[in-house]
Amino acid sequence: MAALLGSMRGAVVLAVVICLASSCSAPFGLGEPASRQLEQGVAGSLSATSGFEVTGSYTEAGVRWAIDLQTSRTGDQHVLLNGGTEQLEAIVTPGKAYFRGQKFLAAHLGTDAVSQNLASVAGTSWWTSASASVPRMPDLLDGSAFRATFLGSAVARRTDHVVIDGVDSVDLSGQRADVYVAEAPPHRLVHLRTRPGVVIDGAAGADLHYGSYDRDFNISAPTDVIDFSNLSTLPPVYTVISVDTSQCGSPCVVSAQLKNLGGATGARAASTVTFTMSDAASGAVLAGCSVLVSPDVGYNATTKVTCTFAPVAGQQNAAVVTATATNPGRA
Numbered sequence: 001m002a003a004l005l006g007s008m009r010g011a012v013v014l015a016v017v018i019c020l021a022s023s024c025s026a027p028f029g030l031g032e033p034a035s036r037q038l039e040q041g042v043a044g045s046l047s048a049t050s051g052f053e054v055t056g057s058y059t060e061a062g063v064r065w066a067i068d069l070q071t072s073r074t075g076d077q078h079v080l081l082n083g084g085t086e087q088l089e090a091i092v093t094p095g096k097a098y099f100r101g102q103k104f105l106a107a108h109l110g111t112d113a114v115s116q117n118l119a120s121v122a123g124t125s126w127w128t129s130a131s132a133s134v135p136r137m138p139d140l141l142d143g144s145a146f147r148a149t150f151l152g153s154a155v156a157r158r159t160d161h162v163v164i165d166g167v168d169s170v171d172l173s174g175q176r177a178d179v180y181v182a183e184a185p186p187h188r189l190v191h192l193r194t195r196p197g198v199v200i201d202g203a204a205g206a207d208l209h210y211g212s213y214d215r216d217f218n219i220s221a222p223t224d225v226i227d228f229s230n231l232s233t234l235p236p237v238y239t240v241i242s243v244d245t246s247q248c249g250s251p252c253v254v255s256a257q258l259k260n261l262g263g264a265t266g267a268r269a270a271s272t273v274t275f276t277m278s279d280a281a282s283g284a285v286l287a288g289c290s291v292l293v294s295p296d297v298g299y300n301a302t303t304k305v306t307c308t309f310a311p312v313a314g315q316q317n318a319a320v321v322t323a324t325a326t327n328p329g330r331a
Contacts, residue, residue: 032160033187038170039151041187042179045213047143049073053212054141058203070212071141076219079134090134091126093221097134098126100222108132109228114239114261121237121262121329122226129228137201140192140208149200150179150192164191165209176200188213224266226330232299234262238271238325241302245321252277252287252309256323257302264296268331271296275307277319286319293325 033041045052051072058065068080077092088101099105105122108129109115138145151172159171162180167190169180176198180191194206227233238258247253254275271293277286289307297303 033170033183033185035155035158035172037185038172038181038187039147041185042151042181042189043143043147044186045143045188045210046141046146047073049213051212051215051217052210053215053217054208054210056206056208058206058208060202060204064205067208069141070215070217070219072217072219076217077134078217078219091219091222092134093219096128096221097132098128098222098225099132100124100126117237117239117327118228118231118234118261121235121267121327123330125226125330126222126224127226127228132228137203139200140203140206146189150174150177155179165211177206231261232263233266235267235327235330236260236264236271236293236296237262237327238273238293238303240273240323240325243275243321243323248309248321250311253306254289254309254321254323255304255306257304258293258325259302260297260299262299262327264298266330267296267328269328270294271328272326273305273307273323274326275309275321275323277309277321280318280320 051070053071054067054069056067058067063083063086066082070078075092075094077090079088079090079092081088081090086101086103088099088104090100091098102119102124105127106116106119109119139149140146154174154176155172156175157171157173159173161183162169162171164171164180167180168183169190170183172179172181175195177192177194177200179189182188182190189210191210192206192208194200194204196205198204200206225233231237238260241257241259244255244257245252247255256273256275258273272290273293274288274290276288278284279286287309289309291305291307293303293305
């Protein structure tokens, strides 16, 4: 019996030596990283490196989003989201978030005419607001939270030497997700696929690649930012308060009182006020004239513009005059 056991031990040692020499997998899991090593490597990937990048896709509120997120250990993030018809870019620094995306801004401000006018003049500029924030995704981005959610007791099966994203990996599979970790030290997180029906940090169907570890993304706050907590940082946003036709004779001189809901600088062109004279009965347009708003006035200030209609055939006193302000918005 002793001779048999000695022979078996010798065979195992010989097999290990042969496999090491030929780069094949060692038998009985010998030489494979321990589960604790893999878990520590994953946690370190997200919390102990100077930065990393997450790319892939997930579904939220019925929309499939493509994501490219770069993050640094200091907490700075640069996020690009593409939902097909909607795109959003965000830069997050400690205590402040900046956004760029027309549809997202329009939805954030509200559906009333004034809010939509503010969104229109902002254009594709960077903006911020005290009431706007980026949803946090700790279970997907924080090392200890990721480990608690997807690893440890959450792992039901382990499969070594699975190649994903070109990396020899360990698949740690559970009811929530498949977690792919690099076989080679320092066992960094490579890929995550959540199970159908599983929602983590508001994201369902997540299929995410993790990489670019220890890269400096040079994330910094943008300059020339519109702050919706301070509307004076907007370009001019004129709205018509009233129209005066008391001087409409021959010639017909009309005027409009305006109020600026934005600031006095930053527009790509001057705002324009268009006056329209329409027949009171039929609504047919009889005449029109336009005038530039110049000079601009500051936030919440009022100004007056005057325009003269060309001679109009018929009874002008049976006409209705309206005025509309057009604001070109951010340069």
